[in-house]
Amino acid sequence: MVNFYNRFILGPARIMRPLFAMISAKSKILAWTEEVNAEFTASKNALDNATLLVHPRSNILTELTVDASATAIGGILVHSVEGQWRPLAFFSHHLHPLKFKYSVFDRNLLALYLAIRHFRYFLEGRLFTDNKPLTHAFAMAKDPCQGLKIAAFNIQRFGQSKVDNHVTLDILIQKHIEQALNLVLSQILQRYDLITVEEVMDADNSAVTDLVKELNLSTKLKYNYIISDYLGRSSYREKYAFLYREDILKPQEWYHYDDGCEQCGTDTFMREPFIVHFHSLTTIVKDFVLAAIHTSPSYAVREVNALYDVWNDARKHFNTENILILGDYNAACHYVTESDWPKIRLRQYKKFHWLIADEVDTTVSINTHCAYDRFVVSTEGLLDTVVPGSVKAFNFQKAFDLPYQTVKGVSDHYPIELELKDDPKLPDTYYKPERYIGISGGISGGPCSCEGVxxxxxxxxxxxxxxxxxxxxxxxxxxxxxxxxxxxxxx
Missing domain, CATH: 4.10.410 (Factor Xa Inhibitor)
Structure with missing residues (x-):
């Protein structure tokens, strides 16, 4: 009966999910659990409270609104009747487990496609979606759903002030805010499954925690983060943070690279790399290592050269070459010039591949054109698992038609992104989310002696x-x- 009257009911796929799961199981015995009983009651209540629908009319405005959760998608077809939107019919569809790992962008795009196909005989008016990035999808030449999306983003001086700034927060995670930019869902961070954030200036991690909470609220997914120690030689210090989807990714082990004795001034990096080993349920390569870096502009040549030592240390530590060194290298323009490249081992050794080319502009400023932000992998490592054509700098100013000053308020960098190839085989299970948000990466450095220095x-x-x-x-x-x-x- 619910199936017959589903066009009168909002979200029947979500309501009926446990019931369908019960009858589709291979066992001949139906397990009538408390959850099933509750959803059966909810189904009866949905029938009892079915929405009164209006009759279709060809001479008034018709719109289709779509939305997606982590497990289902849906749409509402509405008429404008006497200045008010009145429902014509509802559409709902439960997602196959393979699609649970889709990003918010991908699930909303799928919702739009399936809803249009379902209501194609009605749609003679304009189409409305609350996800502005979807408007750019129609011009895309390739399927956007090809792999695990990874990004590195220097969110300039990220702290509580940016979380409290509603316009900036709206752009970062696309939380809908009236009278701000009127943008909704899926802008920058929602594009990705795993994001490395540099230049975090958040003493108690409250800003990152608030950001992740808002991200979870907007995406209906579960993100978490692991964060480094405060790093730096003076009162100016920063942290690295990795934001990741908890259902498909889990950090296994992590450490701060030991670059020498800070108390003696013999350390190499202003902010030593923070290195995390992740396990992925959905990619061909199940285990990989990310090393986050934000070099000092003044010592960029020396620090970028020392990244070879970081790579070698991570290779020995985790016994793998599946290593991606990502972040703000400052490896361009006057910080690293053409004459400097011969001094940099990570560039001279042929086994390493710089996926962001020198001619790419990763900066927001109209006065610069510099490839500061980079990805580096090795031939024997992740190179063959990167989706061809997926590596780029994401110009969110151009993508979302934002004013230059607004974009500058978010950061002076664009995020760089890539995708790792998906495993065609579905995982048997998904990770359960942690009960808490935020994992401490521990303390960097340790006691050291200046004897002989x-x-x-x-x-x-x-x-x-x-x-x-x-x-x-x-x-x-x-x-x-x-x-x-x-x-x-x-x-």
Whole structure:
């Protein structure tokens, strides 16, 4: 009876899901559980409270609104009657488990397609969807649903102020806010299954937690995050965060790269990489490692060169070459010039592949054209598992017709993205979400000895600075007349 009257009922696929699951099971015995009984009662109530539908008329405006949850999609066909929208019919469809892993964009696009096909005999008016990115899908030449979507995004100085800024938050996760930008669902972060965020300046992680909560609310999925220690040599410090879909991804192990003794000034990186091993249920390669980096512009050549040591350390630590080094390398324009590339092992060794080309612009500014943000993989690692044509910088200003100043308020970088090939075989189970949001990545560094270190020299100490040091090896030391005597020889 529910099937017969389903066009009068809002969301019958969601209501009937446990009942269909029960009768489609291979067992000949029907297990009448409390959940099944509750949904049976809900089905009867839905029939009792069936919506009064209007009769179709060809001379008034007709619209179709679609939406998608994690497990079902639906649409409502409506008429404009005396200035009010009145329902003509409802459409609902339960998703196959293979489609549970689809991104919000993909599920809404599927909802739009199936709803149009279902109501094609009615649709003679205009089409409405609350997901603006779908309007760009009609111009896409390839199927967007090809793999696990990974991104690296330097959200410039990300902290509580950006979460509290409704316009910025709306763009980041596409939460609908009246009288702001009137954008809904699926803009930047919702495009991805796994996002590396750099330049997080959030002492208690509350901003990242709030961001993930809003992301979960908007997508109807379950995201979580793992976050690094505060990293830096001075009062200016940053964190790395990995936001990931909990149903298909799980962090297995992680660590901060040990680049030397910060107390002595012999460490290599201003912000040492944070490295996480993930297990994926849906990709061909089940285990892979992400190493997040945000280099110091002043020492970009030295730090990008040292990323080879990071790759080698992660390879030994996790016994794999399935490593992706991603983030803001600052490896372009005047920070890393053509004459610098021969000094960089990660560029000179033929086994490494820079997936974001030098001519790509990953910056928002109209005054720059620089490929600061990069992906690097190895031939024996993830190279063959990357979906061809999926690597790019996502220009969200152009994609969503945003004013330049609004985009600058979000970040001075565009996210870079790629996809890892899906496993055609469905996983037997999916991960259950954690009861809490946020995983601490632990503490970086540790006790170290400065014995034998010449604190009056810059040899091996470029970038070293502390009030306790007799002299400095920073790029600004000449302005303060406190450079070590051999600063120019080494730094």
């Amino acid at each position: 010449d604190m009056s020299s810059c040899a091996g100490r470029c970038g070293a600075y502390s009030h306790s040091f007799p002299c400095s090896c920073t790029t600004s030391c000449s302005k303060h007349d406190d450079c070590c005597h051999d600063y120019k020889d080494h730094c």
